[in-house]
Amino acid sequence: MPDPLLEIDSIEKRFDDFVAVDCVSLSVAPGETVGLLGVNGAGKTTLMNMILGLISPTSGSIRAFGLDLATHRIPILERTNFCTTYATLPGNIKVRHNLEIFARLYSVPKPKEKVAELLELLEITRLSEKITGQLSAGESTRVNLAKALLNDPQLLLLDEPTASLDPDIADKVRKLVRRVQSERHPAILYTSHNMRDIHEVCDRVLFLHQGRILASGTADEITAQFEGKDLDEVFIKIARNELKAPSPPTR
Numbered sequence: 436m437p438d439p440l441l442e443i444d445s446i447e448k449r450f451d452d453f454v455a456v457d458c459v460s461l462s463v464a465p466g467e468t469v470g471l472l473g474v475n476g477a478g479k480t481t482l483m484n485m486i487l488g489l490i491s492p493t494s495g496s497i498r499a500f501g502l503d504l505a506t507h508r509i510p511i512l513e514r515t516n517f518c519t520t521y522a523t524l525p526g527n528i529k530v531r532h533n534l535e536i537f538a539r540l541y542s543v544p545k546p547k548e549k550v551a552e553l554l555e556l557l558e559i560t561r562l563s564e565k566i567t568g569q570l571s572a573g574e575s576t577r578v579n580l581a582k583a584l585l586n587d588p589q590l591l592l593l594d595e596p597t598a599s600l601d602p603d604i605a606d607k608v609r610k611l612v613r614r615v616q617s618e619r620h621p622a623i624l625y626t627s628h629n630m631r632d633i634h635e636v637c638d639r640v641l642f643l644h645q646g647r648i649l650a651s652g653t654a655d656e657i658t659a660q661f662e663g664k665d666l667d668e669v670f671i672k673i674a675r676n677e678l679k680a681p682s683p684p685t686r
């Protein structure tokens with residue numbers, strides 16, 4: 436097993452008295468995609484925001500590329516990127532201009548060429564001259580993914596990339612992620628409420644509940660541990676506190 440690319444040790448985040456993330460430890464290997472599952476409010480976005488250095492942990496440590504985030508934020512973020520449905524790009528300029536601005540911010544050597552390459556990879560060259568704020572949700576997600584790939588990140592955080600997409604576009608986004616996995620091999624942390632995403636895209640799953648990791652393993656292992664029919668049923672049982680104590684994990 437290669438050294439982990441991302442290593443989180445006993446991280447906690449408190450907002451006043453409320454513990455949003457409670458002693459979470461996890462690691463992601465190079466080229467591995469780890470799914471982060473959990474009900475609304477489980478702590479997924481808070482965890483992502485700490486990895487991006489947007490908020491500081493109350494305690495615990497985050498290391499990426501062998502460096503401590505607390506002391507090496509910039510070199511880590513230069514090799515990291517993220518895509519979330521909930522953060523939109525500036526709306527009043529063309530898609531191409533938006534991406535070129537981000538490419539320059541990331542010091543990409545040939546910004547125009549890189550943007551053209553990614554628009555082609557994500558099959559959205561036709562959106563290049565569109566005003567960003569006028570895109571549909573599905574178009575916007577793919578443009579956000581292009582933004583997230585501009586700096587060839589080795590660590591990619593994808594926060595609900597298929598939220599609010601119709602099944603056809605969600606399927607296309609999953610295929611794009613799989614293409615990125617096979618061609619670029621980033622380590623990916625992927626949150627979703629869509630179990631199909633988890634099955635199709637993730638090598639391994641962590642189930643976050645009330646800020647803690649409740650289970651980890653492949654989708655099939657977690658389903659077996661919690662004696663569910665499938666991952667959807669396990670999710671619903673966890674959400675409704677209808678769980679039996681799980682059988683011991685298989686690994």
Ligand SMILES: Nc1ncnc2c1ncn2[C@@H]1O[C@H](COP(=O)(O)OP(=O)(O)OP(=O)(O)O)[C@@H](O)[C@H]1O
Nearest residue numbers: 450453454455473474475476477478479480481482
């Ligand atoms: N800045 C903040 N101040 C106070 N509480 C916060 C803050 N940010 C998040 N929380 C709380 O922390 C908990 C975890 O929120 P978080 O956004 O991480 O959940 P999530 O798992 O991403 O949920 P969702 O699936 O709905 O996106 C929630 O109860 C939320 O209200």
